[in-house]
Amino acid sequence: MSERIRFRFAVNVMPKPGILDPQGRAVEGSLVHLGVEGVSEIRVGRRVELAVEAASEAGARATVERLAGELLANPLIEVFAIELLGAVAPASVGTASAAPASAGG
Amino acid sequence: MSERIRFRFAVNVMPKPGILDPQGRAVEGSLVHLGVEGVSEIRVGRRVELAVEAASEAGARATVERLAGELLANPLIEVFAIELLGAVAPASVGTASAAPASAGG
Numbered sequence: 001m002s003e004r005i006r007f008r009f010a011v012n013v014m015p016k017p018g019i020l021d022p023q024g025r026a027v028e029g030s031l032v033h034l035g036v037e038g039v040s041e042i043r044v045g046r047r048v049e050l051a052v053e054a055a056s057e058a059g060a061r062a063t064v065e066r067l068a069g070e071l072l073a074n075p076l077i078e079v080f081a082i083e084l085l086g087a088v089a090p091a092s093v094g095t096a097s098a099a100p101a102s103a104g105g
Numbered sequence: 106m107s108e109r110i111r112f113r114f115a116v117n118v119m120p121k122p123g124i125l126d127p128q129g130r131a132v133e134g135s136l137v138h139l140g141v142e143g144v145s146e147i148r149v150g151r152r153v154e155l156a157v158e159a160a161s162e163a164g165a166r167a168t169v170e171r172l173a174g175e176l177l178a179n180p181l182i183e184v185f186a187i188e189l190l191g192a193v194a195p196a197s198v199g200t201a202s203a204a205p206a207s208a209g210g
Contacts, residue, residue: 004143012115012152027153030176036168038109038158047117047152048132053143063141071135 004053007060008085013073014045048072049085057087109158112165113190118178119150153177154190162192 015021023044031039050067054060064082073080120126128149136144155172159165169187178185 008146010117014152014154024153027176031172034172034175036172039155039168039172040158041113041154041156043154045152045154047119047150048129049119049146049148049150050144051146053145060143063144067136067139067141067144070139071132 003090004055005057005060005090006088007052007054007057008087009050009052009060009064010083010085011048011050011064011068011072012045012081012083013048013068013078014043014080016077016079019077045078046072057084108195109160110162110165110195111193112157112159112162113192114155114157114165114169115188115190116153116155116169116173116177116185117150117188118153118173118183118185119148121182121184124182150183151177162189 015024021043024042027042027044028040031037048068050064052060052063054063061082061084068080068082069075120129126148129147132147132149133145136142153173155169157165157168159168166187166189173185173187174180
């Protein structure tokens with residue numbers, strides 16, 4: 001019996017350099033109203049956090065790579081980066097979902 | 106004359122635990138079609154990358170905190186986390202924008 005570990009990943013999906021980013025322009029347009037200065041190069045993308053159960057980190061990462069390339073990002077106009085957030089041993093998997101995500105303010 | 110440094114930050118904005126996340130549910134619904142197993146707890150948020158020119162990291166971070174709390178995230182339903190991506194000394198600021206963002210695939 002192979003032990004399965006629960007890995008938590010984040011996939012950061014950003015518009016490719018040179019690709020138009022209307023959301024980023026909209027945020028830049030709002031800076032004036034807020035009176036914020038010195039901020040530039042705003043790019044708005046997506047962040048997807050997920051859990052993967054697998055026997056190894058390599059196996060879990062392969063699943064995330066596939067998901068990112070086929071479902072979460074559009075490779076024509078976006079780039080993605082995968083971030084390992086943590087791993088939970090099988091014994092504590094049951095309680096892991098009760099803990100809040102690490103992306104606290 | 107105070108030297109100004111260009112800092113690059115990311116702001117990760119995620120739905121609060123317990124808040125409905127229809128985009129996350131939509132991604133989970135697509136997993137079956139892809140034949141992907143073992144993936145759960147999908148949450149979809151935003152990632153905003155930006156540059157801030159300031160005299161110190163503390164000053165730059167204060168600007169990003171304000172932007173995140175007042176413009177980028179809705180504190181009622183979202184949490185945000187700020188990530189320092191890097192800092193560029195003034196002499197090389199001119200060439201910094203030519204370098205692609207660190208979020209490469």
